[in-house]
Amino acid sequence: MKTEMLAAVLYGREDLKIEPVAIPGIDNGDLLVRVKAALTCGTDVKVFRRGYHARMIVPPALFGHELAGDVVAAGEGVERFRPGDRVVAANSAPCGRCFYCLREQENLCEDLLFNNGAYAEYIRIPARIVETNTYIIPRGVTYQDAALVEPLACVMRGLEETGVRAGDTLAVIGLGPIGLMFVRLAKVYGARVIALGRRQSQLDRAAGMGADELLLVPDAAEPVDAVRALTSGRGVDIAIEAVGAPETWELAVKLVRRGGTVNFFGGCPNDSRIGIEAALLHYSEVSCKASFHHTPAYIRKALDCVTRGEISARDFVNREEPLTNLLEVMRYLMSHNGHMKTAILP
Ligand SMILES: [Zn+2]
Ligand SMILES: [Zn+2]
Numbered sequence: 109m110k111t112e113m114l115a116a117v118l119y120g121r122e123d124l125k126i127e128p129v130a131i132p133g134i135d136n137g138d139l140l141v142r143v144k145a146a147l148t149c150g151t152d153v154k155v156f157r158r159g160y161h162a163r164m165i166v167p168p169a170l171f172g173h174e175l176a177g178d179v180v181a182a183g184e185g186v187e188r189f190r191p192g193d194r195v196v197a198a199n200s201a202p203c204g205r206c207f208y209c210l211r212e213q214e215n216l217c218e219d220l221l222f223n224n225g226a227y228a229e230y231i232r233i234p235a236r237i238v239e240t241n242t243y244i245i246p247r248g249v250t251y252q253d254a255a256l257v258e259p260l261a262c263v264m265r266g267l268e269e270t271g272v273r274a275g276d277t278l279a280v281i282g283l284g285p286i287g288l289m290f291v292r293l294a295k296v297y298g299a300r301v302i303a304l305g306r307r308q309s310q311l312d313r314a315a316g317m318g319a320d321e322l323l324l325v326p327d328a329a330e331p332v333d334a335v336r337a338l339t340s341g342r343g344v345d346i347a348i349e350a351v352g353a354p355e356t357w358e359l360a361v362k363l364v365r366r367g368g369t370v371n372f373f374g375g376c377p378n379d380s381r382i383g384i385e386a387a388l389l390h391y392s393e394v395s396c397k398a399s400f401h402h403t404p405a406y407i408r409k410a411l412d413c414v415t416r417g418e419i420s421a422r423d424f425v426n427r428e429e430p431l432t433n434l435l436e437v438m439r440y441l442m443s444h445n446g447h448m449k450t451a452i453l454p
Contacts, residue, residue, distance in 0.1 A: 114454065115228030116434050118171040121159030122442075124435050129170075132225070137235025139189060139242070140181040141197065145251035146226035146452045147174040147425060148441060149259060150284055156438045162378075163222065164199075170225030172452070173199035176245060176254035180230065186238060196254035197233045198241035198261070198407045199223055215265075215401040227434055229454045240404050243411050252421035252451050253414050260419055261402035261410035263289045263373075267297065269397045270346045270369045274298030279335055279344040279363050280319075282351035282374060283310035285424055285449050290348050290373075292317040296418045299346075302338055304331055313448075317423065335363045343368060350374050354382045361385075364394055372398040425449045 112128045119125065134140050152172060155161045165171070176196040179189050189195060200222045202214035209217050225231045233242060245254045263286060272278065276299045280290045283305035294301050295318035302321040303314035311322040321338050325331045336343055343365035349356050352374030360370045361384050376382075388394065402410075413419055427450040429437050434452055441447050 113229035114431055115225065116171045116431065118155070118159075118165065118167045118169055120167050122156060122439075123159070123167075124156060124171065124438060126432055126434055129228075131230050132232035134181060134183045134232055135235065136184045137186055137238055138183040139179050139186065139195070139197070139233040139238050141175075141177040141195060141231050141233055142180050143175050143226055143228060143231055143454045144177040144194075145175065145255050146172045146454065147252065147255045147259075148437060148450045148452065149174050150286060153438065153441045157442055163220070165222070165224050170228060170231075172226030172228070173222075173224050174255045174258050175226035175231060176251040177231070183235065185235075189238070189242070189244070194245040194251070194254075195233075196243055196245055196257050196411065197223070197237055198258050198402070199226075200401070201234075201237040201240045202404070203236075204240065212403065212405075214403040220401075227431060227452055227454070229431070241407050243408070246411075246415045249415055250421060252425055253419075254411070255451075256419060256421055256424060257407060257410045257414055258402065259286065260289060260293075260413060261406040262286075262399070263293055264410050264413065265402055265406040266290070266348070266371050266373045266397075266399035267293055269399050270348070270371050272297050272299055272346055276300070276345040277302065277339055278346040278348065279304060279360075280314075280348045280350060281356050281360055281363075282349065283307075283314050284350065284447070286373070287348070287350035288313055288317055288448075289419065289424065290350055291319050292419060292423060293413075295319075296413070302335060302344060304335075330359065330362070332359075332362050339365065342366070345369070346371070348373055352376050354380045357382045358384065361388065361394060361396070364392075366392040367394075368392075369395040369397065372396065375400070421451070425451045427451070428453055430454075
């Protein structure tokens with residue numbers, strides 16, 4: 109067997125090289141997976157621009173985290189998988205023993221293990237992820253569909269944390285891949301969706317996902333009145349912020365009705381501050397959530413959702429590129445807001 113492979117190595121800000129590296133070795137309990145599809149993600153673009161991610165990746169490092177592929181080797185002690193299996197593995201796994209893990213808040217695990225390196229011919233899946241967050245891809249589910257499981261698990265958890273019920277009206281601010289996934293999933297859950305975006309192309313995509321109302325929101329505009337006009341003057345039951353900017357966090361609070369729920373889903377840059385009217389929070393009983401990451405239960409649920417065909421790659425992936433073009437792809441995604449996902453095929 110060959111010993112070298114082509115992989116993307118992130119060295120720092122906008123510094124990425126596609127180069128030969130050693131094929132990762134595996135220990136007991138690990139899997140070696142031949143990557144068949146790796147999807148670009150807003151987080152990767154952010155990491156590429158900033159050169160690091162405090163929790164997920166410290167350069168120089170292998171890069172990319174949404175993947176599906178074929179098992180080529182299994183470490184000693186692995187019983188659920190064998191070479192040839194089609195698998196999807198999440199990008200992290202909790203320890204299962206700490207304060208948070210014992211309270212089913214595994215996304216806040218004190219020792220969350222992250223795995224990067226999806227933009228490569230092969231990736232090592234560490235034992236802990238093999239045990240808790242790796243699944244056989246069901247027949248009929250493509251590699252690209254399966255690779256959506258990780259972001260979908262985050263979105264699904266974010267949506268359920270709002271207590272959404274069929275018939276609720278939900279506003280989604282920001283229509284990148286994550287915002288669009290909220291639109292699509294909220295429709296699956298039976299909600300009426302108001303989609304707010306800055307570009308007509310994004311609104312067109314949201315319409316394709318089933319959004320009921322579309323609001324074009326130019327820079328610096330406050331669509332509060334427009335949203336109230338669509339909700340009998342009350343405001344929405346649930347507002348999802350999927351941009352990751354202080355201004356839109358503040359906007360989200362203004363869009364909900366009394367007793368409504370906000371989910372600040374988009375992570376803002378470090379040191380961001382927001383201002384919220386305290387009286388509004390209190391006398392209007394607005395609930396605020398800020399969901400981060402996923403848990404093993406939601407990885408499982410997201411795979412079921414993909415298997416039922418409720419979420420599929422054809423809605424979210426609009427380009428395929430070879431690994432050798434990754435640098436151009438990242439530059440393109442960085443300079444074009446409102447992009448979709450690209451499937452990297454190593
Ligand atoms: Zn991602
Ligand atoms: Zn833990």
